[in-house]
Amino acid sequence: MKLKIGSVLLASAALIIAGSVHAQGISDGVVKIGVLTDMSGQFSHESGDGSVTAIKMAVDDFGGKVLGKPIEVVVADHQNKPDTASALARKWFDVDHVDMIGNLINSSIALTVSGLAKEKNRIAIINGSGSSRLTNDACTPNSVHYAYDTYALARGTGSALAKQGKKTWYFLTADYAFGHALEADTSAIVKALGGEVLGSTRYPPESFDQSSFLLQAQSSKAQVVGLAGSGNVLVNSIKSAQEFGIQNGGQTLAGLLVWITDVKSLGLSAAQGLVLTNAFYWDRDDETRAWSKRFFEKMKRMPHMGDAGDYSSTMHYLHAVQAAGTDEAQAVMSKMRELPINDFFAKNGRIREDGRMVHDMYVYEVKKPSESKSDWDFYKLREVIPGDQAFRPLKDSACKLVKKD
Numbered sequence: 001m002k003l004k005i006g007s008v009l010l011a012s013a014a015l016i017i018a019g020s021v022h023a024q025g026i027s028d029g030v031v032k033i034g035v036l037t038d039m040s041g042q043f044s045h046e047s048g049d050g051s052v053t054a055i056k057m058a059v060d061d062f063g064g065k066v067l068g069k070p071i072e073v074v075v076a077d078h079q080n081k082p083d084t085a086s087a088l089a090r091k092w093f094d095v096d097h098v099d100m101i102g103n104l105i106n107s108s109i110a111l112t113v114s115g116l117a118k119e120k121n122r123i124a125i126i127n128g129s130g131s132s133r134l135t136n137d138a139c140t141p142n143s144v145h146y147a148y149d150t151y152a153l154a155r156g157t158g159s160a161l162a163k164q165g166k167k168t169w170y171f172l173t174a175d176y177a178f179g180h181a182l183e184a185d186t187s188a189i190v191k192a193l194g195g196e197v198l199g200s201t202r203y204p205p206e207s208f209d210q211s212s213f214l215l216q217a218q219s220s221k222a223q224v225v226g227l228a229g230s231g232n233v234l235v236n237s238i239k240s241a242q243e244f245g246i247q248n249g250g251q252t253l254a255g256l257l258v259w260i261t262d263v264k265s266l267g268l269s270a271a272q273g274l275v276l277t278n279a280f281y282w283d284r285d286d287e288t289r290a291w292s293k294r295f296f297e298k299m300k301r302m303p304h305m306g307d308a309g310d311y312s313s314t315m316h317y318l319h320a321v322q323a324a325g326t327d328e329a330q331a332v333m334s335k336m337r338e339l340p341i342n343d344f345f346a347k348n349g350r351i352r353e354d355g356r357m358v359h360d361m362y363v364y365e366v367k368k369p370s371e372s373k374s375d376w377d378f379y380k381l382r383e384v385i386p387g388d389q390a391f392r393p394l395k396d397s398a399c400k401l402v403k404k405d
Contacts, residue, residue, distance in 0.1 A: 027327055029070075030072050031099055032071075032074065032097060033059070033072070035055055036089060036092075036102075037075070037076075037104070038077065038078065040079070042232040043128070043230065045265075046230065047103055047128045049299065050301075050310075051102070051105070053295065054303065054308070055102055057295070062318045067322060067326075082108050085112055086113070089101060090120075094120070099122060100317055101113055101122070101124050102125045102127065102313065102314060103127055103310055104127070105128025105129055106129055107131035108176055111134065111138055114134060114140050117329075118140040118143070121330070123143070123144075123333065124144070125146055125314075130153065131181040135397075139397075139401055140355065141330070142330075142333065144355050145357065146313040147306060148277075150181040150182040150185040152277065154186035155185075155189055155385065155390060155391075156385055157256055159193065161275060162195060166223045168195065169224045170197070170200065170224070171183045171187075172213050172214070172217055172225065175205060182256050183228045199220055205231075209236075210240045211240060211244075214246065218244060223252060224254050225246060227255050230257045235262050235265050238266055238270060239266065255276050256276075258278075259304045260303075264376070264378075268367060268369040268372055269369055272367065273366060275382070276366070277363050278361070278364055279346075279359065280303070280308040290344070291311070309345060311345070312341065337350075337353070346387075348387075352394065356391055361387070362384055363381075363382045363383040364381055365379070367380055
């Protein structure tokens with residue numbers, strides 16, 4: 001009996017040792033990064049080729065190898081369809097052995113793929129999508145929400161307008177996960193600051209004619225018309241608002257997620273005066289200008305926070321693989337949470353247990369045409385929001401990974 005027990009213990013020890021050895025190094029001889037993004041749809045200007053370029057820049061700058069093994073980048077267009085995204089992610093995880101999926105614009109898709117990353121013990125890093133659910137009730141131990149979220153956007157823009165005495169709001173909200181989260185987070189901030197939400201209209205995300213919705217917002221007499229959407233629809237909304245004279249009538253138009261590419265499409269005449277919250281501006285300092293110049297040479301446009309976040313988060317992921325000595329997901333996630341982020345995108349950034357990357361956010365106002373000195377000179381800084389104030393406090397989190405007293 002003693003011999004039998006000893007044999008079992010020896011066998012168990014051998015399995016543990018074998019598992020430990022297997023966890024070291026690169027599991028299949030290559031670190032594979034998947035860019036799952038919108039290459040052709042209404043969010044392609046906020047992701048697409050820009051996100052692919054930024055991630056490939058990070059891989060090249062890292063040296064193309066980690067722990068002596070090659071880094072490979074694969075790309076797919078999810079077409080803004082959760083079912084398509086799910087099928088692509090499953091194939092990448094199960095068949096192609098992709099270690100990390102990045103960008104993930106479109107919150108419904110980000111929520112789906114981050115859940116799959118947990119199931120398959122791989123990693124998802126979200127830069128394109130904004131829903132704060134990703135680090136709240138839908139958090140996972142395998143996902144990171146990096147550049148921004150709806151809570152931070154709401155906190156920045158809502159507070160800035162409240163300081164101007166703008167207390168009443170009406171929302172035009174895209175009818176999908178991101179729009180819902182943005183409206184909910186902004187409404188909570190507005191009410192906490194003593195404001196009032198007079199109403200909201202939800203529109204199909206592919207609805208390009210905003211006329212009837214804008215008329216409802218105009219008739220509400222709200223001081224602020226909050227645009228809780230993104231992409232080409234947002235650009236069309238702002239153009240239509242100008243035509244209807246919403247701002248000339250005394251209402252403030254708040255683009256709750258405005259990308260610099262949107263301002264370029266609109267032109268300063270249409271976009272001037274917009275108040276927005278952002279994680280990155282190319283002209284912020286010498287470091288942002290240097291990296292943005294390199295990106296511009298490849299894309300012929302200036303980068304936005306999604307592009308910068310894709311680069312920064314990919315570099316951080318690769319440094320974590322290097323530090324962990326393996327591409328095993330939990331070992332890498334542990335290092336990602338442990339290592340600070342200090343680069344052109346963020347200073348003293350850190351990844352919390354809920355997956356939120358905490359860093360400063362910035363409130364900008366779009367310049368008047370007369371204030372702009374050159375092409376892409378679009379923003380003037382109104383306020384810096386420290387990272388520990390910009391994102392949802394852990395004490396208010398519904399994430400199961402957060403330890404509460």
